Structures are given as structure tokens and as C-alpha cells.
Amino acid sequence: MIALGIATASVIMFVGTGGTLMPQIARAWFWGGSAPDMLLINAVLLNIALLLFGWRRYRDLHAEVEVRRRAEERARELAERDPLTGCLNRRSGPPAMENLRRSVAETQREIAVMMIDLDNFKQINDLNGHQMGDTVLSTVARRIADVLPDEAILARIGGDEFACALPFDYHAREDVDDIVDLVIRTVSAPIEANRLTVEATVSIGVAQSGRAYEPQQVADAEALIHRADIAMYHAKKRGRNRYYWFEPQMEDELRFRNELEAGIRQGIAADEFVPFYEQQIDLETGKLSGFEMLARWKSPRYGIVSPEIFIPIAEEIDLISELSERLIRQALEDAKDWDPGLTLSVNISPVQLRDPWFAQKLLHLLVESGFPPARLEIEITESCLHENIGAVRSIVSSLKNQGIRISLDDFGTGYSSLSQLRSLPFDRLKIDRSFVAEMAAGGEGRTLVEAIISLGKGLSLPVTAEGIESDEVLGQLKGMGEMKGQGYLYGLPEDASTTRDRLARLGMLKDTSVSVSAEAVQALHPQRRAS
Structure with a gap:
């Protein structure tokens, strides 16, 4: 505006001075009149210079303002639009x-x-x-x-x-x-x-x-x-x-889940997650052969929480590795004093098998605790075989080279192929509890279990049946050949202290190691004796 004012004033001054000067110049050139006043000529020339300067400055400033306006529009567009997709962004x-x-x-x-x-x-x-x-x-x-x-x-x-x-x-x-x-x-x-x-x-x-x-x-x-x-x-x-x-109840579910997430984070730091142990029995002899470690959450707020609730959440919030390592470390300490003939089985999350350093971490825990690798059995599910078979093969081979045994858990519920069973060095198949439960109902469970056992024999893989809860099912399984079994028929999973008391009564602690008869095992299962 100032530049335009200067240009406008110069035009007005040029009109005023030029109106006087131009007639004098014309008379001097054409009729020989007297020359115009030099002061007036200088004033006109200065006026022309101011006019040119003011107009050019006005034009430059106008161009500058236009560039600035376009830049502001572009900045506003960048602030309101996502540059990749062209959509509005979180702000707009x-x-x-x-x-x-x-x-x-x-x-x-x-x-x-x-x-x-x-x-x-x-x-x-x-x-x-x-x-x-x-x-x-x-x-x-x-x-x-x-x-x-x-x-x-x-x-x-x-x-x-x-x-x-x-x-x-x-x-x-x-x-x-x-x-x-x-x-x-x-x-x-x-x-x-x-x-x-x-x-x-x-x-x-x-x-x-x-x-x-x-x-x-x-x-x-x-x-x-x-x-x-x-x-x-x-x-x-x-x-x-x-x-x-x-739906409104979805918000309640999410709020409860968020509370569980916070509780899991706090519970890991406070050592609220503890290992429980479920017995594994040789079905032919009735002898105790080992335990499967199962995670439990002893929450001050929720009580004893099942792993079916907190394990999926721990996997999603990327805490399953820390949680599992803490539980395995404690289980290895608990099992050091067990009879050397007893094995310890632990379940591994598919998330852990994505970690290329998982085998090294597990071996470090074994060295730290002094637990023999030959007594440890790692259980992985069939779903792990479909995420990254190359990584799974590398980890499994590394663990096998250290003497650790590998079981394929929940067999029959996934999509593992015969080529995968042959190419991966598994030591055992575990029949999913859903098939074992169907045996009592007289459904197709018996046929499926027989097929899995036959497959295990053909591949020279021992079999463990999960979910044995009745003598009827136990009798059917005994007639199918040698195998291990576990389930509530042999008692609920127990904490470390109760498990140690059980082994002490059986004389299956290191300092009192003696052979155990089938009758001794039977004596510890009153529900079976009553049946």
C-alpha cells in the first residue's frame, strides 16, 4: 500500500510539474523561446524516477504477497491433508x-x-x-x-x-x-x-x-x-x-481388557505368575513319568486366573517372552530336586518362536539353573509350523542339538503335513484333549485317536494323550498301545509346594530316590480308588 501510494503521489506530482514544464519545452524547441527552468526540469526527472521506483516496488511486493499466499495455502493443505493418500488427517x-x-x-x-x-x-x-x-x-x-x-x-x-x-x-x-x-x-x-x-x-x-x-x-x-x-x-x-x-457392552469388555493389561504388567513385576504342574503318567505301568508346567496368575484382585485368559493378552502386548522366561526359570529351579527320571514339559508361544535368539535364551536358563537339557521337553503347537517353517526348523534343530526334546502339541487341530512331521525332528506327538473327550461320547474321537497313534508308530514318535478325565477313556487308551497320558483323572495341576510334597511321599526327590510302584501312584489318586 505504501509503494502504491508513492507511485500514485508521483503520478500526481508529474501531472502538476509536467503541465508547466512541457509547454516551455515546446516553445523553446519549436519557436525559439527561452529555456525552461533547470530546477523544474530536475524536479520532473526526479518525479519520473520516483514513479518508476514506486511502480516497480509495488509490482514486486504484489508478486511476493502472491507467493506467500500460495505458500500459506500449501501449508494449510499439508496441515489438513495426508500427503500419501490425499485424505484428511487426524487434525482435520x-x-x-x-x-x-x-x-x-x-x-x-x-x-x-x-x-x-x-x-x-x-x-x-x-x-x-x-x-x-x-x-x-x-x-x-x-x-x-x-x-x-x-x-x-x-x-x-x-x-x-x-x-x-x-x-x-x-x-x-x-x-x-x-x-x-x-x-x-x-x-x-x-x-x-x-x-x-x-x-x-x-x-x-x-x-x-x-x-x-x-x-x-x-x-x-x-x-x-x-x-x-x-x-x-x-x-x-x-x-x-x-x-x-x-454396542455398549463392547466398551465394558474393552475397559475390562485394559484393566487386565495393566494387571498383567504389574503382575509380572510383582512375580504374581507362578508355575503349576500337571502329572504325566505312563499308561501301561501307571508310573509317574513327569510333569507339564502350566502358567497360573495368582492375582490379588482376580484370584487364580487361567492361562486361556491372560496368555493371548500377553502375546498381543508383547510381554509373553518375558512372562514365559520368568516361569521357565522358576520351573527349572523347582524341578532340579525331582527324581532324575522325571521330565519337565513347557509350552512355548508362537510369538517366542519368531525370536531368532529364543534357543540361546533357553539354553542360558538351563545353564543358569543347572537343569539337565535331556529332562526338558519343549511343546510347540501346529500353528507355529505355518508362520515361518524355516525359522521354526532352525530353532528346533538348535534345541535338539543341545539334548532338549521337542513335542508337537495339540496334534490334529492344525494343518501340519506329513512332510513337516518328517522334516522336523519331533520327539513326541500330543493328542489334543478335544479328541480324547469325544471318546467318552462314542463319537469319531476314538477313530481319530487311533489314526494319530498309528501315525506316531509309523513315524517312530511316542504319543501323549491329553484330557483323560474318566476310567472309561483310560481303558480305551490302554488298549491302543504304549503311551503317556495326563488329565484331571490324575488330579488337578498343583503348585510347586504341593507337587514337592507329592514327590516326597512317593520318594521321588533326589535325596530319597527309590523306585515307585503302580500301587503307590494309585494311593495318591483317591478319586480313582473310589471309582
Whole structure:
């Protein structure tokens, strides 16, 4: 404005001085009149210079302001848009959704907020590289945007999380179901880039506005995103590649889960997780042959918690390795004084087998405790064989080389092949308890158990039957050949102190080691004696 004012003033001054000077110059040139005043000439020349300077300065400043305006627009766009996918980001998405909610609040429509999370995106990144991961994200975002209605808002909330809001008629919630189904089908189509092909799936949670859940309170966009996120987590827990509408009880479940997570973290630090021991019996002789270590959580708040509850959570929050190592260390200490003929079996999580240093960590625990490797048996499940067979083979071979025995646990419930059983150096098959339980009901369990036992004989692999809970089942198993067995028929799992007392009565501690008869074992199982 100052530059423009200087230019304008120069124009006015030029008109004033030029109006006097120009006639004098014309008379001097054409009619021989007197020369104009030099002071006046200098004033005009100076005026012309100021005019040129002011106009040029004004034009430069105008260009500078335009560049700055474009830069501010670009900065605003970067602040509101995700540069990879072009979607709104976490900062701008929720306000836009809130504006949409308010705009339809006075009509018969509501908005549905969807939280969309890519399943196993970390694995896609790790296996195919971050460039392919970026391609997957941008492709998924484009596919989602293509199937959403024009009024919908799409935002990238996190690394592999998207949120979108779309209006719908209160009485036509099935329209949202159709769109969500279309999103799932569209996203799951193969993505090809850089001579690679990736198939991505999504888990979706959906929440609606209005007073459907809290009649006295209308949820804003942030609350709807939170509810949709809870429903999305529920979808992941139910198997992924699906969607769920938010229900109030989901929030209660998530709150309880968060409390369990906090309790597990505190419990590990406070040594609240302890090993229990379940007896393993030679079915032919009735003698005690060893124990399987089972984890228990002695929580001051929840009491004795089963591993079926806390193990999956510990795996998800990446604490299973620390928890397992603490339990194994304690179990090795407990078992050092047992009779040298007794074995100790411990279960290993699939998460631990992804750790290339797992074998070294386990060997370190053995050296630290002085426990003989030949008395230790590691149990892995069939599901481990399908995640990374190469890594599993390397770890299993390393453990075998140190004298540790390896059992394939829950055999029959997974998809292991004969080639895997032949290529991996297993020492034992454990029949899943579900097949053993079916034997008592007269179903197909007996046929399956016989087939597994026959397979074990053909591969020279001893067999252990889990879940023996009745004499009827025990009698059937005895007729199928030599094997070990375990189950509640022989008593519930016991803590270290009770187990030690049991072994002391049997004379199966190192300092009182004697042979044990089948009658002595029978004497410790009153429920069997009564039957």
C-alpha cells in the first residue's frame, strides 16, 4: 500500500510539474523561446524516477504477497491433508465429521462413522518393504473413496487406520451395511506393484450418531470415532476381515481388557505368575513319568486366573517372552530336586518362536539353573509350523542339538503335513484333549485317536494323550498301545509346594530316590480308588 501510494503521489506530482514544464519545452524547441527552468526540469526527472521506483516496488511486493499466499495455502493443505493418500488427517478429519453431523442433525438422517484398520499391515511392510506398504495404503484409500457416497468424509487417522463418516436415513441402516460390505470386498482385491502382489484385508467398526445408545446425550464426532474404534477392535478379535456395529457392552469388555493389561504388567513385576504342574503318567505301568508346567496368575484382585485368559493378552502386548522366561526359570529351579527320571514339559508361544535368539535364551536358563537339557521337553503347537517353517526348523534343530526334546502339541487341530512331521525332528506327538473327550461320547474321537497313534508308530514318535478325565477313556487308551497320558483323572495341576510334597511321599526327590510302584501312584489318586 505504501509503494502504491508513492507511485500514485508521483503520478500526481508529474501531472502538476509536467503541465508547466512541457509547454516551455515546446516553445523553446519549436519557436525559439527561452529555456525552461533547470530546477523544474530536475524536479520532473526526479518525479519520473520516483514513479518508476514506486511502480516497480509495488509490482514486486504484489508478486511476493502472491507467493506467500500460495505458500500459506500449501501449508494449510499439508496441515489438513495426508500427503500419501490425499485424505484428511487426524487434525482435520474429526472437525469435518462433526460439521457433517451437525448439518444433518435437523433432518431425519444421521451419520455413520467407520473405523477401518488394515489387517496384518506390519507383516506386509516387513515382507515387502515400506515402498510397497505405501502403495498399499494409497491404493486402499483410493478404493475406499471410490465406493463412498459424495457426501462422505474420509480421513487417515493413523498409520494404517482410516475413518470415514457418511450420512444415512435413520430407518435405512442396511444402506450402511451394504457400503461396508462393498468396502471390504473392494479393498480385498489383489494389489500389484513393483512385480509384487499383495492382498490386504480390513477390519471395520461402525458407530451411528443420534441417541441410539445414550438417550440423554448426543455423541460428537470424537465420541463416534472412539466407539467405532472399539467395534473395530471387536471385529479383529472375532477373526478380522469383517465388521461390527458398536454396542455398549463392547466398551465394558474393552475397559475390562485394559484393566487386565495393566494387571498383567504389574503382575509380572510383582512375580504374581507362578508355575503349576500337571502329572504325566505312563499308561501301561501307571508310573509317574513327569510333569507339564502350566502358567497360573495368582492375582490379588482376580484370584487364580487361567492361562486361556491372560496368555493371548500377553502375546498381543508383547510381554509373553518375558512372562514365559520368568516361569521357565522358576520351573527349572523347582524341578532340579525331582527324581532324575522325571521330565519337565513347557509350552512355548508362537510369538517366542519368531525370536531368532529364543534357543540361546533357553539354553542360558538351563545353564543358569543347572537343569539337565535331556529332562526338558519343549511343546510347540501346529500353528507355529505355518508362520515361518524355516525359522521354526532352525530353532528346533538348535534345541535338539543341545539334548532338549521337542513335542508337537495339540496334534490334529492344525494343518501340519506329513512332510513337516518328517522334516522336523519331533520327539513326541500330543493328542489334543478335544479328541480324547469325544471318546467318552462314542463319537469319531476314538477313530481319530487311533489314526494319530498309528501315525506316531509309523513315524517312530511316542504319543501323549491329553484330557483323560474318566476310567472309561483310560481303558480305551490302554488298549491302543504304549503311551503317556495326563488329565484331571490324575488330579488337578498343583503348585510347586504341593507337587514337592507329592514327590516326597512317593520318594521321588533326589535325596530319597527309590523306585515307585503302580500301587503307590494309585494311593495318591483317591478319586480313582473310589471309582
